Amino acid sequence: MKHVLLCCGILLGIYACTNKKTSSFNDPLVYCKTVKKLNDVVLYNNFPPMIASRNYVYANIAAYECVAAGDSSYQSLAGQIKHLPPLPKPEAGKEINFQLAALLSFIKVGNAVTFPEGVLMDYYQEMFNQAKTAGLSGEVLANTTTFSDSIVSAIMRWSKKDHYAETRSAERFTITSEEGRWVPTPPAYSQGLEPHWCEVRPMVLDSCNQFTVAGPPHFNIKDTTSPYYKQVMEVKTTGENLTAEQKHIADFFDDNPFKLEVKGHVMYSVKKFSPAGHWMNIVGIAAEKAKADFNATVAAYTESSIALFDGFIACWKTKYMTAGIRPETVINKYLDPNWAPYIQTPPFPTYVSGHSVISAASAEVMTHFFGDNFSYTDTSLNEFGIRQRSFKSFREAAMEASWSRLYGGIHYRADLEDGNTMGKQIGDYITKRIVLKKTGEQLASNALPNH
Structure with a gap:
């Protein structure tokens, strides 16, 4: 009987520890830390303020769409943002950690809209490894990354139609001697x-x-x-x-x-x-x-x-x-x-x-x-x-x-x-x-x- 109680205690301890680690992806401070990671990339690579705003908005929308897919009390931005098309839905019957999907999506989109290339992917791998060591099953992790990648791909396709690329080669502002002109x-x-x-x-x-x-x-x-x-x-x-x-x-x-x-x-x-x-x-x-x-x-x-x-x-x-x-x-x-x-x-x-x-x-x-x-x-x-x-x-x-x-x-x-x-x-x-x-x-x- 003592052995049975001891085993139960150990199993409960393991479950509590694993559950605590897994729930870390529900911690809002982890998301704040992730946004700060992108903020630091923007800072150290001299992104002007308006381009910085573009970096933040696409990364956050990607994360939000994962949240909305997993929580029925939130609704997608598709349709509310008139030019945002419907986004991929999670496959029925497949368990997904939507908070982890939000984090991974934010990192991947943030990485894609900034430079140098791959600047956030070490952090992505760190987050991925934490999920594995936290006890997330291989199946759930695979489902989560697959769903996240589908959101990332959709957001990036949409982002490329915002005319940003065309403005890279647009003419400079004309300087003149007109009084009062910048x-x-x-x-x-x-x-x-x-x-x-x-x-x-x-x-x-x-x-x-x-x-x-x-x-x-x-x-x-x-x-x-x-x-x-x-x-x-x-x-x-x-x-x-x-x-x-x-x-x-x-x-x-x-x-x-x-x-x-x-x-x-x-x-x-x-x-x-x-x-x-x-x-x-x-x-x-x-x-x-x-x-x-x-x-x-x-x-x-x-x-x-x-x-x-x-x-x-x-x-x-x-x-x-x-x-x-x-x-x-x-x-x-x-x-x-x-x-x-x-x-x-x-x-x-x-x-x-x-x-x-x-x-x-x-x-x-x-x-x-x-x-x-x-x-x-x-x-x-x-x-x-x-x-x-x-x-x-x-x-x-x-x-x-x-x-x-x-x-x-x-x-x-x-x-x-x-x-x-x-x-x-x-x-x-x-x-x-x-x-x-x-x-x-x-x-x-x-x-x-x-x-």
Whole structure:
């Protein structure tokens, strides 16, 4: 009898251990870690912010479709995103670990849309090996990888029709001497970044023209009573009188993925997360604080990445349509040749502020998921030596991200206010058009017999 009890105890121990290991794939923190892996690849390989948003959105959608296939309380994005065709269904009667499928799909798509080739495949193999050692049967593992691969293939076929490849060979932005028109800025004097990004297919927006804003104030630097002159002077005066707190805010939301440092004849880059990468980190922080389960965490990342992607497309249309000159150029030419912004001016037109648009869009989506007045501490920049900041809500963080551009000396007030307006409109539209979690009524209808 003692031997029987001992054997039962051992078997229960083995089962508990194995079950604990297997359930690690249900751990939302594993998904957050996986998103961070892609975020690091994006950072170290200098992906510009709008291209970074493309990397995140396809990887997250692939993961989400695995979740939706295995959890009847979530519904596919096919049809909700009008141009996304129906995706492969799991084969009836075959057991699949859908959380593991989501992780593997995210990694494979993330690997496919970034470079260098194979950069995430060591991590893929690590995840695969963990599944084997966790006690997942060979049959379930095979079913899971087969289903994951079918989703990956479908997502990649769909991604190749978004017109991204065609924009790689599109013409550069034309530089002219027209007053008020954007020209390259120091220290790199780079060409206008991604002038054709508005031609990339959006996810939810009908087109890049769907949301418009008032337009920048008329360029008039000679009339000291003009709205434009006053906004230029606000940038100049603010930059010359920054408080320690304003400097911290500017540094915290700088999010320059490729800051060029020039020391004499030596030039080198300093890398940080792009604005898109920063907001991906915030999703993870919020999901962990809210104790969201694995599927809800994937859904939050997915809808947030859609807001980032569509936000950049709409914003870039406005940027290159208005082609507004940056404050640094105006101040140096007309007011003070020695003035410099606190942070580095990025290489594209000023109106509207990209960070304002995508931050406001993301904040609306995250408020939809986690509620308003959701306080959190953003530790995203700790790894770069920039201390954390705390916020009472996502909207407060988005507004601070917006004003950080005035403190940094790289945007006018109109860029920020109108960018924030556009972002809110985009985020609100996405939350109304995309329904990931089914309602109780929808769930009840699923239980009804087919007619």
